[in-house]
Structure formats: C-alpha cells, structure tokens
Amino acid sequence: MNCRRAERRLLRRHDERLSPAEEARLGLHLRSCPKCREAESEYRLLFGALSSPQDSRPEPMFWQRLEAAIAESERENGWASVRRWCRRAVPAALAVTAALLAVLLLFSPAPRTELSSSESLLLSNDNPLEETRTLLEEKRVEDRNMMLIFASSGDSTWPR
Ligand SMILES: [Zn+2]
Incomplete structure (x- = not known):
C-alpha cells in the first residue's frame, strides 16, 4: 500500500x-x-x-507525548548550543591563558639573572663563578687589581 x-x-x-x-x-x-x-x-x-x-x-497521552517531545528538542538545542559555545570558548580561553603566560614570562622581573649578568659584565664574561667570588672577596687592593687585569685578559691560569 x-x-x-x-x-x-x-x-x-x-x-x-x-x-x-x-x-x-x-x-x-x-x-x-x-x-x-x-x-x-x-x-x-x-x-x-x-x-x-x-x-x-x-487522547491525554498525546499532549503529554507532544510536550515531552518539545521539551526533548529544546533540551537538545540547549545542549547543542552549550557544546557550540564550549567549542568556541575553550580554545579562546586556552589562547588567553597562553598569552598571559607568555606576557608573564617575558616581562617578569629577573633580578638574579640581571645582577649576575651585570656582575659578569663588570668583571669578565669569561670568568667562572669561583674566580668572580675570589675577586670580590679579595682584601688587598693591589692583588685585586692584578687579578682583574688577568681576568679581563681571559687568562684562567692565574694561581690562587
Ligand atoms: Zn505511508
């Protein structure tokens, strides 16, 4: 039929x-x-x-079924919009978080690094940390001057 x-x-x-x-x-x-x-x-x-x-x-069941069907479709639409929203919002939130992290990493103050770099600039780039400390702790001015001269010349064989 x-x-x-x-x-x-x-x-x-x-x-x-x-x-x-x-x-x-x-x-x-x-x-x-x-x-x-x-x-x-x-x-x-x-x-x-x-x-x-x-x-x-x-039949009373008809209206109940109709209402249930309408509610069901509305719920589905609601979930669909939530899912759509999530698909857009989650990458956006991740991007914002990544941007914030990048900004924090780029612009966060790093005093220790700056200090040590200025120290090495002041004294000598080639000096190991041990020699730098020796230079700073040296009491005698003459010896320190001598050591500075040798350190800036890059001579690492200076006897201690
Ligand atoms: Zn038919």
Whole structure:
C-alpha cells in the first residue's frame, strides 16, 4: 500500500467504511510508515475537533507525548548550543591563558639573572663563578687589581 491510498483509507476509516481486510492492510502500512502515522494522528485531532465534544478530546497521552517531545528538542538545542559555545570558548580561553603566560614570562622581573649578568659584565664574561667570588672577596687592593687585569685578559691560569 502506498501513502496516498493509506491516507484515503484513513479518511474513510473515520467514516467507518473500511472492510476488516482494508483495516488490516492500513494498520500494516501505518506500522511501517511514520509519515502516515503522523497523518493519522493529525486526522484524529482534526475529526475529533469537528465531532461532538465528548469524542473530540484528544487522547491525554498525546499532549503529554507532544510536550515531552518539545521539551526533548529544546533540551537538545540547549545542549547543542552549550557544546557550540564550549567549542568556541575553550580554545579562546586556552589562547588567553597562553598569552598571559607568555606576557608573564617575558616581562617578569629577573633580578638574579640581571645582577649576575651585570656582575659578569663588570668583571669578565669569561670568568667562572669561583674566580668572580675570589675577586670580590679579595682584601688587598693591589692583588685585586692584578687579578682583574688577568681576568679581563681571559687568562684562567692565574694561581690562587
Ligand atoms: Zn505511508
């Protein structure tokens, strides 16, 4: 049975003009065709509204199902928008965090590094830390001057 004939039979069934065989074939089609099931419920609503008030009340489950379906679709839309928002927001948040970290790393004061670099600039770039400390702790001015001269010349064989 195709959908067109099924629909005609739906109309005829309302007038109770269907043979049991036709009814059975229509039922078979309705089970396999959601489109015609939808049409059937629409017809039922339509004819129900047209007929007497006693008969016109749609099955209570219909409205409950309809409300549930609407709520379901709204919930799905809500989750979809949340997921969409997350897909946009998470990379943005990561980018902002990375930018902040980069700024912190670039502009954070590093006094120890600056001090040691200025120390080595002042004395000699080639001096190991041990010799630098020896120079600073040297009490005798003459020796310190001598050591400075040797250190700046890059001579690391100065006896200690
Ligand atoms: Zn159909």
